[in-house]
Amino acid sequence: MVSENEITTYLRQELGEDLIKASKTRERRVSVRIKPTALRKAVNALQKQYPTLRFMTLSTVDHGLDFEFLHHFHVDGAVVTLRSVKPKEDNTLESIVDLIPAANFIEREVADLFGVKLVNHPQPQHLILTKDWPDDKRPLRRPLEGELPPQARPVAEALISTSCVAPISAFMQKKREEAGLPRTPPFAFTDEKTMEEFHGIMKDTNLAKKAGYDWKKKRLRYK
């Protein structure tokens, strides 16, 4: 019987940087977090090494901002779960049906229930929903939202993007100047290098990630 350590060591070697984390979660259970782009590579690697590999099922979790796809495989008496997380804005799931035909129905079920678009699926029709089911109303799909309630979102967004929870208006800058004060106090945002440091801290800790901050668009991923 293949050991859990052998499985993780093998996958680490095959996937390299595409493997984010691999661990034995309990007896005969292995969890492997991979980059979403490496799903097919990981399935290929498992098929190559374990001829008796059996696809068990695919489960999906809607985390609000991201989808987590969990592909479960039976490997010689152990359950190996490939976990990949994709932002919901992407809204796609790469099909593995050409590698694992048994994934056909479950991928369509996930597409129906969560409204995810299947990529390269040979039969991307509805499986359990009716043909006229509206695209924007999926039974298990949550709204694109992070942990923050609506009123707290501007606070978090302002803090992460500007280092200050009350961004200063041009009117207030003028008023400050009239009163003989500097246009802005010596905040981090007044200096590019200091701001890089502040943003570095936001990235090194989990605040920006938990708030669902998009560093490219410089705002939260949801309103």
Add this chain to the structure above:
Amino acid sequence: MVKYVSFLGCQIPMRIPSIEIASRKVFEKIGLETVDLPGYSCCPEPVVSRLLDKTAWLVTSARNLALAEELGSDLMTLCNGCYETLVETNEVLKHDPEELRKTNEVLKRYGKQYTGKVKVKHAVEVLYEEIGVDRIKQQVVKPQKIRVALHYGCHLYREPEGEDIMRKPNMMKELTRLTGAEIVDYRLERLCCGYPSMQADEEFSLKQRLLLKLRHIKEAGADAVVLTCPACTIQFEIGQVMLKRYGVQYNIPCINMMELLALSFGVPSKDLHLELHKSPVLRLAQKMEAM
């Protein structure tokens, strides 16, 4: 001369700079030397960021403390929220070596380190303990003949050492009394203004918190509310406007203790830019000047 790093926070310089103007004038008159903190960030605010990620809250706050430590002075806050965050962070980092190690691990990536040498004080404490009532009293040239209700703000009750939660509120009471103002007792001094609950339930915050306070303050015959916390000030001022939606009309001036002190020191109201308030503070000050 006593020297402190003055932590201005976000709300005061960005939303109600009249408090910053008044504070600077008060410090100058009483001989309190302060320096601003270059490169500081939000403390960070003690509700959203702390609940979302405690480590980020600690590290961001510790960065501010490390900046003050580099300047070699203790830190004084004008804002109750900043006080709570910085005092709590300081206590955690001084008493939990593991948290200090983890925090410094992040700070060291940016060439910073906090060793726990900084003391954090609220401006109320600094004025009362370091400057003293007598020196402040000497500066009062224009006693303010008004009746005021005090709103201390929840974070002013926080005590890093000891259990006397009324220590700072009592200091605030005494400092306000020095301005000549008569303090009315409205029995709901300890009740929160509702600012934090605005994040969750606006109607509850306005009707079950702010409105109760306003009713009692009005009934007690106060001409104004005196506060030290900018967040509470925003809640009182904007809240009075928002309450109109619920068919309730209040227009009570909400003045910061530093502004009241500055007026009693003879600083003209026009120099304080009190028009930046969303409640009739300027009108109140002009009325007092005309007396």
